[in-house]
Amino acid sequence: MTYISRAAKILSSRVSADVVILGPTVIGEGTIVEPMVVIGHPVRAKLMKALGSDLGIDEYMDSISSGSQIGSNCIIRSGTVIYEDVVLGDNVETGHNVLIREGTRIGSGTRVGSGVIIDGETIIGSNVSIQSMVYIPRGTVIEDGVFLGPNVVITNDKYPPSRRLDGVRIRRGAVIGANSTLIAGIEIGENAVVAAGSVVTKDVPPNKVVMGVPARPVYDVDVFIRKRAEYEGSKAP
Template identity: 50%
Template sequence: MSTKKSVISKDAIVREGALILGSSIIGSRAFIDTGTVVGYPIRSRIKMLQEGKKGEIESEGATIGDNSVIRSNSIIYERVKIGKNVETGHRILIREDTEIGDNSIIGTDTVIDGRVKIGEFARIETGVYIPPYTIIGKNVFLGPRVVFTNDKYPVSKRLLGAIVEDNVAIGANATIIAGVRIGKGAVIASGAVVTKDVEPNTVVAGVPARKLMSKDEYNRKREKYESEA
Protein backbone atom coordinates (compact mmCIF):
# COMPACT_ATOMS: atom_id res chain seq x y z
CA MET A 1 0.00 0.00 0.00
CA SER A 2 1.27 3.49 -0.83
CA THR A 3 0.03 7.07 -0.56
CA LYS A 4 -0.69 9.29 -3.58
CA LYS A 5 2.47 11.34 -3.06
CA SER A 6 4.79 8.34 -3.08
CA VAL A 7 6.96 7.73 -6.14
CA ILE A 8 7.61 4.04 -6.77
CA SER A 9 9.69 2.94 -9.74
CA LYS A 10 7.82 0.69 -12.16
CA ASP A 11 10.29 -2.13 -11.69
CA ALA A 12 10.46 -1.87 -7.88
CA ILE A 13 9.09 -4.83 -5.94
CA VAL A 14 6.81 -3.89 -3.05
CA ARG A 15 5.44 -6.99 -1.35
CA GLU A 16 1.87 -7.23 -0.09
CA GLY A 17 1.62 -5.86 3.44
CA ALA A 18 4.33 -3.23 2.99
CA LEU A 19 3.31 0.39 3.68
CA ILE A 20 4.84 3.31 1.76
CA LEU A 21 3.90 6.65 3.36
CA GLY A 22 4.07 10.33 2.43
CA SER A 23 6.42 11.50 -0.31
CA SER A 24 8.60 8.41 -0.20
CA ILE A 25 10.72 7.50 -3.22
CA ILE A 26 11.40 3.85 -4.03
CA GLY A 27 14.20 3.37 -6.55
CA SER A 28 14.55 1.11 -9.55
CA ARG A 29 14.54 -2.63 -8.74
CA ALA A 30 14.35 -1.92 -5.01
CA PHE A 31 12.73 -4.67 -2.94
CA ILE A 32 10.45 -3.78 -0.01
CA ASP A 33 9.34 -6.84 1.92
CA THR A 34 6.07 -7.53 3.71
CA GLY A 35 5.41 -5.83 7.04
CA THR A 36 7.85 -3.00 6.27
CA VAL A 37 6.91 0.67 6.74
CA VAL A 38 8.75 3.31 4.70
CA GLY A 39 8.24 6.95 5.73
CA TYR A 40 6.96 6.32 9.25
CA PRO A 41 5.98 9.73 10.74
CA ILE A 42 8.13 11.45 13.35
CA ARG A 43 6.85 11.96 16.89
CA SER A 44 5.72 15.57 16.36
CA ARG A 45 3.39 14.54 13.52
CA ILE A 46 1.83 11.83 15.64
CA LYS A 47 1.27 14.36 18.43
CA MET A 48 -0.43 16.69 15.94
CA LEU A 49 -2.79 13.89 14.95
CA GLN A 50 -3.56 13.14 18.59
CA GLU A 51 -4.35 16.79 19.25
CA GLY A 52 -6.57 17.07 16.18
CA LYS A 53 -4.50 19.84 14.59
CA LYS A 54 -4.89 20.66 10.93
CA GLY A 55 -2.21 21.47 8.41
CA GLU A 56 0.64 19.56 6.83
CA ILE A 57 0.79 16.42 8.92
CA GLU A 58 1.55 13.88 6.21
CA SER A 59 4.95 12.21 6.32
CA GLU A 60 7.75 13.74 4.25
CA GLY A 61 8.64 10.20 3.24
CA ALA A 62 11.95 8.36 2.95
CA THR A 63 14.19 7.55 -0.01
CA ILE A 64 15.23 3.99 -0.85
CA GLY A 65 17.91 3.80 -3.55
CA ASP A 66 18.09 1.61 -6.63
CA ASN A 67 18.60 -2.13 -6.10
CA SER A 68 18.27 -1.86 -2.33
CA VAL A 69 16.67 -4.64 -0.29
CA ILE A 70 14.60 -3.87 2.82
CA ARG A 71 13.59 -7.14 4.48
CA SER A 72 10.40 -7.89 6.42
CA ASN A 73 9.07 -5.99 9.43
CA SER A 74 11.51 -3.10 9.16
CA ILE A 75 10.57 0.49 10.04
CA ILE A 76 12.14 3.35 8.07
CA TYR A 77 11.17 6.80 9.39
CA GLU A 78 10.57 9.86 7.25
CA ARG A 79 13.59 11.96 6.19
CA VAL A 80 15.78 8.85 5.92
CA LYS A 81 17.98 8.55 2.83
CA ILE A 82 19.17 5.06 1.94
CA GLY A 83 21.59 4.80 -0.96
CA LYS A 84 21.88 2.33 -3.82
CA ASN A 85 22.54 -1.40 -3.34
CA VAL A 86 21.90 -1.25 0.41
CA GLU A 87 20.72 -4.51 1.98
CA THR A 88 19.09 -4.98 5.37
CA GLY A 89 18.23 -7.92 7.55
CA HIS A 90 14.84 -8.32 9.21
CA ARG A 91 13.26 -6.04 11.85
CA ILE A 92 15.62 -3.10 11.54
CA LEU A 93 14.66 0.37 12.79
CA ILE A 94 16.06 3.53 11.18
CA ARG A 95 14.89 6.83 12.69
CA GLU A 96 14.60 10.23 10.99
CA ASP A 97 17.41 12.32 9.44
CA THR A 98 19.68 9.32 8.89
CA GLU A 99 21.78 8.84 5.76
CA ILE A 100 23.19 5.48 4.71
CA GLY A 101 25.75 5.29 1.90
CA ASP A 102 25.67 3.04 -1.14
CA ASN A 103 26.55 -0.67 -0.96
CA SER A 104 26.09 -0.93 2.81
CA ILE A 105 24.68 -3.86 4.80
CA ILE A 106 22.52 -3.39 7.91
CA GLY A 107 22.02 -6.55 9.98
CA THR A 108 18.86 -7.98 11.54
CA ASP A 109 17.52 -6.25 14.69
CA THR A 110 19.83 -3.26 14.29
CA VAL A 111 18.58 0.09 15.64
CA ILE A 112 19.83 3.33 14.07
CA ASP A 113 18.22 5.89 16.32
CA GLY A 114 18.14 8.94 14.06
CA ARG A 115 20.45 11.79 12.97
CA VAL A 116 23.16 9.32 12.02
CA LYS A 117 25.46 9.36 8.99
CA ILE A 118 26.92 6.13 7.63
CA GLY A 119 29.33 6.04 4.69
CA GLU A 120 29.54 3.72 1.70
CA PHE A 121 30.37 0.01 2.00
CA ALA A 122 29.57 -0.14 5.72
CA ARG A 123 28.96 -3.64 7.08
CA ILE A 124 26.84 -3.60 10.21
CA GLU A 125 26.13 -6.99 11.77
CA THR A 126 23.17 -8.24 13.84
CA GLY A 127 21.83 -6.25 16.78
CA VAL A 128 23.99 -3.12 16.60
CA TYR A 129 22.76 0.04 18.37
CA ILE A 130 23.70 3.46 16.95
CA PRO A 131 22.32 6.57 18.73
CA PRO A 132 21.78 10.11 17.38
CA TYR A 133 24.75 12.21 16.22
CA THR A 134 27.00 9.23 15.51
CA ILE A 135 29.10 9.54 12.34
CA ILE A 136 30.46 6.42 10.66
CA GLY A 137 32.84 6.58 7.72
CA LYS A 138 33.33 4.43 4.63
CA ASN A 139 34.15 0.74 4.63
CA VAL A 140 33.53 0.35 8.37
CA PHE A 141 32.80 -3.05 9.94
CA LEU A 142 30.67 -3.26 13.10
CA GLY A 143 30.46 -6.74 14.63
CA PRO A 144 27.35 -8.21 16.28
CA ARG A 145 25.92 -6.32 19.26
CA VAL A 146 28.27 -3.35 19.06
CA VAL A 147 26.80 -0.51 21.13
CA PHE A 148 27.48 3.20 20.71
CA THR A 149 26.48 5.76 23.35
CA ASN A 150 25.94 9.51 23.08
CA ASP A 151 25.64 10.62 26.72
CA LYS A 152 28.76 10.63 28.96
CA TYR A 153 26.79 11.43 32.12
CA PRO A 154 23.30 9.87 31.82
CA VAL A 155 20.83 11.41 31.97
CA SER A 156 22.31 14.75 30.81
CA LYS A 157 21.09 17.44 28.43
CA ARG A 158 24.20 17.22 26.25
CA LEU A 159 24.33 14.48 23.65
CA LEU A 160 27.56 13.87 21.77
CA GLY A 161 27.99 11.22 19.10
CA ALA A 162 31.11 9.17 18.43
CA ILE A 163 33.03 9.54 15.17
CA VAL A 164 34.33 6.46 13.36
CA GLU A 165 36.69 7.21 10.50
CA ASP A 166 37.12 5.15 7.30
CA ASN A 167 38.27 1.50 7.25
CA VAL A 168 37.71 0.85 10.95
CA ALA A 169 36.79 -2.63 12.25
CA ILE A 170 34.97 -3.00 15.59
CA GLY A 171 34.55 -6.48 17.07
CA ALA A 172 31.45 -8.04 18.60
CA ASN A 173 30.01 -6.62 21.83
CA ALA A 174 32.34 -3.63 21.93
CA THR A 175 31.01 -0.45 23.57
CA ILE A 176 31.93 2.96 22.19
CA ILE A 177 31.49 5.81 24.68
CA ALA A 178 30.04 9.19 23.67
CA GLY A 179 32.28 11.69 21.93
CA VAL A 180 35.28 9.47 21.13
CA ARG A 181 36.95 9.53 17.72
CA ILE A 182 38.24 6.26 16.28
CA GLY A 183 40.98 6.98 13.76
CA LYS A 184 41.23 5.66 10.21
CA GLY A 185 42.14 2.00 9.93
CA ALA A 186 41.89 1.26 13.66
CA VAL A 187 40.74 -2.10 15.04
CA ILE A 188 38.67 -2.43 18.22
CA ALA A 189 38.77 -5.89 19.82
CA SER A 190 35.61 -7.76 20.76
CA GLY A 191 34.25 -6.76 24.15
CA ALA A 192 36.38 -3.63 24.42
CA VAL A 193 35.04 -0.47 26.08
CA VAL A 194 36.41 2.54 24.23
CA THR A 195 36.50 5.57 26.56
CA LYS A 196 39.16 7.66 24.78
CA ASP A 197 40.14 8.55 21.22
CA VAL A 198 41.88 5.81 19.26
CA GLU A 199 44.80 6.70 17.00
CA PRO A 200 44.71 5.69 13.32
CA ASN A 201 46.00 2.19 12.44
CA THR A 202 46.04 1.11 16.07
CA VAL A 203 44.58 -2.04 17.64
CA VAL A 204 43.00 -1.60 21.09
CA ALA A 205 41.49 -4.09 23.53
CA GLY A 206 40.26 -4.35 27.10
CA VAL A 207 38.16 -2.46 29.63
CA PRO A 208 38.94 0.37 29.30
CA ALA A 209 40.48 -0.16 25.87
CA ARG A 210 44.26 0.26 25.57
CA LYS A 211 46.70 -0.13 22.71
CA LEU A 212 47.46 -3.77 22.03
CA MET A 213 49.54 -3.62 18.84
CA SER A 214 50.01 -1.69 15.62
CA LYS A 215 47.84 -2.27 12.58
CA ASP A 216 50.86 -3.69 10.71
CA GLU A 217 51.41 -6.32 13.39
CA TYR A 218 47.69 -7.10 13.38
CA ASN A 219 47.75 -7.62 9.62
CA ARG A 220 50.71 -9.98 9.89
CA LYS A 221 48.93 -12.04 12.54
CA ARG A 222 45.78 -12.15 10.44
CA GLU A 223 47.64 -13.27 7.33
CA LYS A 224 49.37 -16.05 9.29
CA TYR A 225 46.05 -17.17 10.79
CA GLU A 226 44.42 -17.26 7.36
CA SER A 227 47.31 -19.23 5.84
CA GLU A 228 46.88 -21.96 8.46
CA ALA A 229 43.32 -22.72 7.35
Protein backbone atom coordinates in the same frame (compact mmCIF):
# COMPACT_ATOMS: atom_id res chain seq x y z
CA MET B 1 -1.21 -3.93 6.51
CA THR B 2 -1.22 -2.48 3.02
CA TYR B 3 -1.11 1.28 2.50
CA ILE B 4 0.75 2.99 -0.34
CA SER B 5 0.59 6.76 -0.53
CA ARG B 6 -0.59 8.38 -3.73
CA ALA B 7 2.31 10.78 -3.32
CA ALA B 8 4.89 7.97 -3.38
CA LYS B 9 7.01 7.35 -6.47
CA ILE B 10 7.78 3.65 -6.81
CA LEU B 11 10.09 2.82 -9.72
CA SER B 12 10.56 -0.83 -8.77
CA SER B 13 8.25 -3.73 -9.62
CA ARG B 14 9.59 -5.72 -6.66
CA VAL B 15 7.64 -4.06 -3.86
CA SER B 16 5.36 -6.37 -1.87
CA ALA B 17 1.70 -5.49 -1.63
CA ASP B 18 1.85 -6.02 2.14
CA VAL B 19 3.71 -2.80 3.04
CA VAL B 20 3.10 0.73 4.34
CA ILE B 21 4.69 3.47 2.24
CA LEU B 22 3.92 7.01 3.39
CA GLY B 23 4.31 10.52 2.00
CA PRO B 24 6.37 11.42 -1.08
CA THR B 25 8.67 8.44 -0.65
CA VAL B 26 10.82 7.48 -3.65
CA ILE B 27 11.87 3.86 -4.21
CA GLY B 28 14.47 3.28 -6.91
CA GLU B 29 14.52 0.76 -9.72
CA GLY B 30 15.16 -2.87 -8.89
CA THR B 31 14.73 -2.42 -5.14
CA ILE B 32 13.13 -5.32 -3.28
CA VAL B 33 10.76 -4.42 -0.45
CA GLU B 34 9.57 -7.48 1.44
CA PRO B 35 6.23 -7.78 3.31
CA MET B 36 5.69 -6.07 6.69
CA VAL B 37 7.89 -3.05 5.92
CA VAL B 38 7.08 0.57 6.83
CA ILE B 39 8.76 3.42 4.94
CA GLY B 40 8.23 7.11 5.74
CA HIS B 41 7.02 6.72 9.34
CA PRO B 42 6.45 10.24 10.78
CA VAL B 43 8.25 11.47 13.88
CA ARG B 44 6.66 11.45 17.32
CA ALA B 45 5.94 15.19 17.44
CA LYS B 46 3.78 14.88 14.35
CA LEU B 47 2.03 11.76 15.56
CA MET B 48 0.96 13.41 18.80
CA LYS B 49 -1.20 15.78 16.82
CA ALA B 50 -3.17 12.82 15.45
CA LEU B 51 -5.09 12.72 18.73
CA GLY B 52 -7.27 15.56 17.49
CA SER B 53 -7.63 14.40 13.89
CA ASP B 54 -10.75 12.88 12.33
CA LEU B 55 -8.70 11.00 9.71
CA GLY B 56 -7.92 7.31 10.01
CA ILE B 57 -4.43 6.64 11.30
CA ASP B 58 -3.05 5.53 7.92
CA GLU B 59 -4.41 8.59 6.13
CA TYR B 60 -3.21 10.88 8.88
CA MET B 61 0.29 9.42 8.96
CA ASP B 62 0.45 9.72 5.19
CA SER B 63 -0.65 13.35 5.28
CA ILE B 64 2.10 14.39 7.71
CA SER B 65 4.98 12.24 6.45
CA SER B 66 7.85 13.83 4.53
CA GLY B 67 8.67 10.47 2.99
CA SER B 68 12.07 8.90 2.46
CA GLN B 69 14.39 8.13 -0.43
CA ILE B 70 15.42 4.56 -1.14
CA GLY B 71 18.01 4.01 -3.87
CA SER B 72 18.12 1.45 -6.66
CA ASN B 73 18.73 -2.28 -6.20
CA CYS B 74 18.30 -2.18 -2.42
CA ILE B 75 16.92 -5.05 -0.34
CA ILE B 76 14.60 -4.01 2.50
CA ARG B 77 13.73 -7.14 4.47
CA SER B 78 10.58 -7.85 6.43
CA GLY B 79 10.04 -6.08 9.72
CA THR B 80 12.14 -3.06 8.74
CA VAL B 81 10.78 0.36 9.77
CA ILE B 82 12.27 3.41 8.05
CA TYR B 83 11.22 6.84 9.36
CA GLU B 84 10.74 9.98 7.28
CA ASP B 85 13.65 12.04 5.93
CA VAL B 86 15.89 8.99 5.58
CA VAL B 87 18.10 8.65 2.50
CA LEU B 88 19.52 5.27 1.47
CA GLY B 89 21.97 5.00 -1.41
CA ASP B 90 21.98 2.28 -4.04
CA ASN B 91 22.53 -1.39 -3.13
CA VAL B 92 21.81 -0.87 0.58
CA GLU B 93 20.61 -4.03 2.31
CA THR B 94 18.78 -4.42 5.62
CA GLY B 95 18.27 -7.56 7.66
CA HIS B 96 14.98 -8.35 9.38
CA ASN B 97 13.45 -6.09 12.06
CA VAL B 98 15.74 -3.11 11.48
CA LEU B 99 14.80 0.37 12.76
CA ILE B 100 16.18 3.42 10.93
CA ARG B 101 15.04 6.68 12.52
CA GLU B 102 14.55 10.10 10.91
CA GLY B 103 17.35 12.12 9.33
CA THR B 104 19.66 9.16 8.77
CA ARG B 105 21.89 9.07 5.68
CA ILE B 106 23.34 5.74 4.51
CA GLY B 107 25.74 5.44 1.58
CA SER B 108 25.69 2.93 -1.25
CA GLY B 109 26.62 -0.69 -0.71
CA THR B 110 26.13 -0.64 3.07
CA ARG B 111 24.63 -3.67 4.83
CA VAL B 112 22.59 -3.31 8.02
CA GLY B 113 22.14 -6.56 9.95
CA SER B 114 19.02 -7.93 11.62
CA GLY B 115 17.84 -6.22 14.77
CA VAL B 116 19.98 -3.09 14.26
CA ILE B 117 18.68 0.19 15.70
CA ILE B 118 19.84 3.44 14.11
CA ASP B 119 18.38 6.17 16.29
CA GLY B 120 18.28 9.00 13.76
CA GLU B 121 20.31 12.06 12.68
CA THR B 122 23.18 9.72 11.83
CA ILE B 123 25.59 9.66 8.89
CA ILE B 124 26.79 6.27 7.66
CA GLY B 125 29.11 5.99 4.68
CA SER B 126 29.36 3.58 1.77
CA ASN B 127 30.30 -0.11 1.97
CA VAL B 128 29.86 -0.22 5.74
CA SER B 129 29.14 -3.62 7.30
CA ILE B 130 26.88 -3.41 10.37
CA GLN B 131 26.32 -6.82 11.92
CA SER B 132 23.22 -7.93 13.85
CA MET B 133 21.95 -6.18 17.00
CA VAL B 134 24.16 -3.08 16.78
CA TYR B 135 22.90 0.14 18.43
CA ILE B 136 23.80 3.47 16.79
CA PRO B 137 22.53 6.66 18.52
CA ARG B 138 21.97 10.18 17.25
CA GLY B 139 25.01 12.17 16.23
CA THR B 140 27.11 9.19 15.20
CA VAL B 141 29.26 9.51 12.07
CA ILE B 142 30.54 6.31 10.46
CA GLU B 143 32.82 6.72 7.46
CA ASP B 144 33.26 4.43 4.44
CA GLY B 145 34.36 0.82 4.77
CA VAL B 146 33.85 0.46 8.53
CA PHE B 147 33.03 -2.94 10.07
CA LEU B 148 30.85 -3.14 13.20
CA GLY B 149 30.66 -6.60 14.80
CA PRO B 150 27.53 -8.07 16.41
CA ASN B 151 26.10 -6.32 19.48
CA VAL B 152 28.35 -3.26 19.27
CA VAL B 153 26.91 -0.43 21.37
CA ILE B 154 27.70 3.19 20.56
CA THR B 155 26.70 5.83 23.12
CA ASN B 156 26.17 9.60 22.92
CA ASP B 157 25.57 10.56 26.57
CA LYS B 158 28.63 10.40 28.83
CA TYR B 159 26.75 11.16 32.06
CA PRO B 160 23.20 9.92 31.44
CA PRO B 161 20.66 11.26 31.49
CA SER B 162 22.04 14.68 30.58
CA ARG B 163 21.14 17.51 28.23
CA ARG B 164 24.46 17.22 26.36
CA LEU B 165 24.84 14.60 23.66
CA ASP B 166 28.25 13.94 22.05
CA GLY B 167 28.36 11.75 18.97
CA VAL B 168 31.04 9.18 18.20
CA ARG B 169 32.99 9.36 14.92
CA ILE B 170 34.41 6.19 13.38
CA ARG B 171 36.92 6.94 10.64
CA ARG B 172 37.33 5.15 7.33
CA GLY B 173 38.24 1.47 7.39
CA ALA B 174 38.04 0.97 11.17
CA VAL B 175 37.04 -2.41 12.63
CA ILE B 176 34.95 -2.61 15.82
CA GLY B 177 34.81 -6.11 17.34
CA ALA B 178 31.71 -7.84 18.70
CA ASN B 179 30.21 -6.67 22.02
CA SER B 180 32.39 -3.55 22.17
CA THR B 181 31.09 -0.34 23.73
CA LEU B 182 32.13 3.09 22.47
CA ILE B 183 31.69 5.90 24.99
CA ALA B 184 30.20 9.26 23.93
CA GLY B 185 32.40 11.81 22.20
CA ILE B 186 35.34 9.61 21.20
CA GLU B 187 36.88 9.17 17.76
CA ILE B 188 38.10 5.89 16.30
CA GLY B 189 40.96 6.63 13.92
CA GLU B 190 41.28 5.51 10.32
CA ASN B 191 41.98 1.75 9.97
CA ALA B 192 42.05 1.32 13.75
CA VAL B 193 40.85 -1.95 15.32
CA VAL B 194 38.87 -2.33 18.54
CA ALA B 195 39.09 -5.87 19.93
CA ALA B 196 35.91 -7.76 20.84
CA GLY B 197 34.45 -6.92 24.24
CA SER B 198 36.40 -3.70 24.70
CA VAL B 199 35.09 -0.54 26.35
CA VAL B 200 36.58 2.45 24.56
CA THR B 201 36.70 5.59 26.71
CA LYS B 202 39.31 7.63 24.81
CA ASP B 203 40.17 8.44 21.20
CA VAL B 204 41.86 5.63 19.30
CA PRO B 205 44.76 6.73 17.04
CA PRO B 206 44.76 5.70 13.38
CA ASN B 207 46.28 2.29 12.58
CA LYS B 208 46.30 1.12 16.20
CA VAL B 209 44.74 -1.97 17.80
CA VAL B 210 43.16 -1.46 21.23
CA MET B 211 41.62 -3.94 23.63
CA GLY B 212 40.42 -4.27 27.20
CA VAL B 213 38.29 -2.46 29.78
CA PRO B 214 39.14 0.35 29.43
CA ALA B 215 40.65 -0.21 26.00
CA ARG B 216 44.38 0.46 25.61
CA PRO B 217 46.71 0.24 22.58
CA VAL B 218 48.40 -3.15 22.22
CA TYR B 219 50.08 -3.04 18.81
CA ASP B 220 50.00 -1.47 15.35
CA VAL B 221 47.37 -2.54 12.87
CA ASP B 222 50.08 -4.10 10.68
CA VAL B 223 50.37 -6.84 13.31
CA PHE B 224 46.61 -7.39 13.20
CA ILE B 225 46.67 -7.65 9.41
CA ARG B 226 49.50 -10.20 9.56
CA LYS B 227 47.70 -12.26 12.20
CA ARG B 228 44.51 -12.20 10.12
CA ALA B 229 46.36 -13.33 7.00
CA GLU B 230 48.00 -16.18 8.93
CA TYR B 231 44.63 -17.20 10.36
CA GLU B 232 42.95 -17.13 6.96
CA GLY B 233 45.76 -19.18 5.44
CA SER B 234 45.85 -21.82 8.17
CA LYS B 235 44.07 -25.14 7.80
CA ALA B 236 40.84 -25.67 9.69
CA PRO B 237 41.27 -28.04 12.69
